[in-house]
Amino acid sequence: MQASQSTVKSVHFSARGDTVFSMADDGKIKQYLVADTAYGVNAVPLVEIQAHEDAIRCGAVSSMNDHIVLTGGYDHKVGLWDIRSKEQVMQLNCEHPVESVLFLPGEQLIATAAGPIVRWV
Structure with missing residues:
Protein backbone atom coordinates (compact mmCIF):
# COMPACT_ATOMS: atom_id res chain seq x y z
CA MET A 1 0.00 0.00 0.00
CA GLN A 2 1.30 3.47 -0.77
CA ALA A 3 0.82 5.29 2.52
CA SER A 4 2.55 8.54 1.55
CA GLN A 5 4.18 10.47 -1.27
CA SER A 6 7.19 10.88 1.05
CA THR A 7 9.23 8.41 3.11
CA VAL A 8 7.34 6.53 5.84
CA LYS A 9 9.51 6.44 8.99
CA SER A 10 7.23 4.61 11.41
CA VAL A 11 4.44 2.05 11.15
CA HIS A 12 2.43 0.44 13.97
CA PHE A 13 -0.51 -1.92 14.37
CA SER A 14 -3.26 -0.99 16.78
CA ALA A 15 -3.53 -3.17 19.89
CA ARG A 16 -6.60 -4.90 18.41
CA GLY A 17 -4.70 -5.47 15.17
CA ASP A 18 -7.50 -4.22 12.92
CA THR A 19 -5.83 -0.96 11.89
CA VAL A 20 -2.31 0.16 10.99
CA PHE A 21 -0.79 3.62 11.49
CA SER A 22 1.80 5.20 9.21
CA MET A 23 3.88 8.26 10.10
CA ALA A 24 5.96 9.94 7.43
CA ASP A 25 8.29 12.71 6.32
CA ASP A 26 5.28 14.79 5.26
CA GLY A 27 4.41 15.16 8.99
CA LYS A 28 1.18 13.17 8.69
CA ILE A 29 -0.32 10.38 10.76
CA LYS A 30 -2.55 8.08 8.74
CA GLN A 31 -4.68 5.21 9.99
CA TYR A 32 -5.75 2.41 7.64
CA LEU A 33 -8.15 -0.48 8.07
CA SER A 62 -1.05 2.84 23.03
CA SER A 63 -1.46 -0.82 23.89
CA MET A 64 -4.35 0.12 26.21
CA ASN A 65 -6.29 2.47 23.89
CA ASP A 66 -6.21 2.13 20.09
CA HIS A 67 -7.15 5.80 19.75
CA ILE A 68 -4.04 7.24 21.45
CA VAL A 69 -0.94 7.83 19.32
CA LEU A 70 2.43 9.36 20.23
CA THR A 71 4.64 11.04 17.61
CA GLY A 72 8.11 12.58 17.57
CA GLY A 73 9.38 14.85 14.84
CA TYR A 74 12.27 16.76 13.38
CA ASP A 75 10.41 19.93 14.41
CA HIS A 76 11.66 19.13 17.96
CA LYS A 77 8.15 18.30 19.15
CA VAL A 78 6.45 15.28 20.68
CA GLY A 79 2.70 15.06 20.25
CA LEU A 80 0.10 12.92 21.99
CA TRP A 81 -2.94 12.52 19.72
CA ASP A 82 -6.52 11.34 20.13
CA ILE A 83 -7.27 9.83 16.72
CA ARG A 84 -11.05 9.92 17.24
CA SER A 85 -11.18 13.71 17.53
CA LYS A 86 -7.98 14.39 15.53
CA GLU A 87 -6.94 16.58 18.47
CA GLN A 88 -3.53 16.94 20.01
CA VAL A 89 -3.89 16.12 23.70
CA MET A 90 -0.37 17.16 24.72
CA GLN A 91 2.74 18.66 23.12
CA LEU A 92 6.33 18.78 24.37
CA ASN A 93 9.18 20.83 22.96
CA CYS A 94 12.34 18.74 23.17
CA GLU A 95 14.87 21.33 21.87
CA HIS A 96 16.35 18.77 19.42
CA PRO A 97 14.97 16.55 16.65
CA VAL A 98 13.10 13.68 18.32
CA GLU A 99 14.53 10.25 17.44
CA SER A 100 12.46 7.95 19.67
CA VAL A 101 9.26 7.96 21.75
CA LEU A 102 7.57 5.25 23.78
CA PHE A 103 4.91 4.61 26.36
CA LEU A 104 6.40 3.36 29.63
CA PRO A 105 4.75 0.33 31.31
CA GLY A 106 1.29 1.24 32.58
CA GLU A 107 1.25 4.12 30.09
CA GLN A 108 1.15 6.79 32.79
CA LEU A 109 4.47 8.17 31.48
CA ILE A 110 6.19 8.54 28.13
CA ALA A 111 9.91 8.57 27.34
CA THR A 112 11.58 10.60 24.61
CA ALA A 113 15.06 10.69 23.06
CA ALA A 114 16.03 13.95 21.37
CA GLY A 115 19.63 14.90 20.65
CA PRO A 116 21.70 14.04 23.75
CA ILE A 117 18.69 14.08 26.09
CA VAL A 118 16.45 11.24 27.31
CA ARG A 119 13.51 12.35 29.41
CA TRP A 120 10.29 10.92 30.77
CA VAL A 121 7.15 12.84 31.57
Missing part, protein backbone atom coordinates in the same frame (compact mmCIF):
# COMPACT_ATOMS: atom_id res chain seq x y z
CA VAL A 34 -6.19 -3.73 7.67
CA ALA A 35 -9.15 -5.48 6.01
CA ASP A 36 -9.40 -2.78 3.31
CA THR A 37 -8.83 -4.35 -0.08
CA ALA A 38 -8.13 -1.06 -1.91
CA TYR A 39 -4.38 -1.19 -1.44
CA GLY A 40 -1.77 0.37 -3.69
CA VAL A 41 -2.17 4.00 -4.68
CA ASN A 42 -5.94 3.70 -4.08
CA ALA A 43 -5.63 3.11 -0.33
CA VAL A 44 -7.79 5.61 1.56
CA PRO A 45 -6.94 6.32 5.20
CA LEU A 46 -9.65 6.20 7.88
CA VAL A 47 -7.92 9.14 9.56
CA GLU A 48 -5.32 11.63 8.33
CA ILE A 49 -3.78 14.26 10.62
CA GLN A 50 -1.15 16.89 9.82
CA ALA A 51 0.72 16.29 13.08
CA HIS A 52 4.09 17.99 12.58
CA GLU A 53 5.58 20.87 10.63
CA ASP A 54 8.53 18.68 9.63
CA ALA A 55 9.15 14.94 9.26
CA ILE A 56 7.77 12.50 11.80
CA ARG A 57 10.73 10.38 12.85
CA CYS A 58 9.11 8.00 15.33
CA GLY A 59 5.83 7.01 16.93
CA ALA A 60 4.02 4.66 19.24
CA VAL A 61 0.43 3.46 19.59
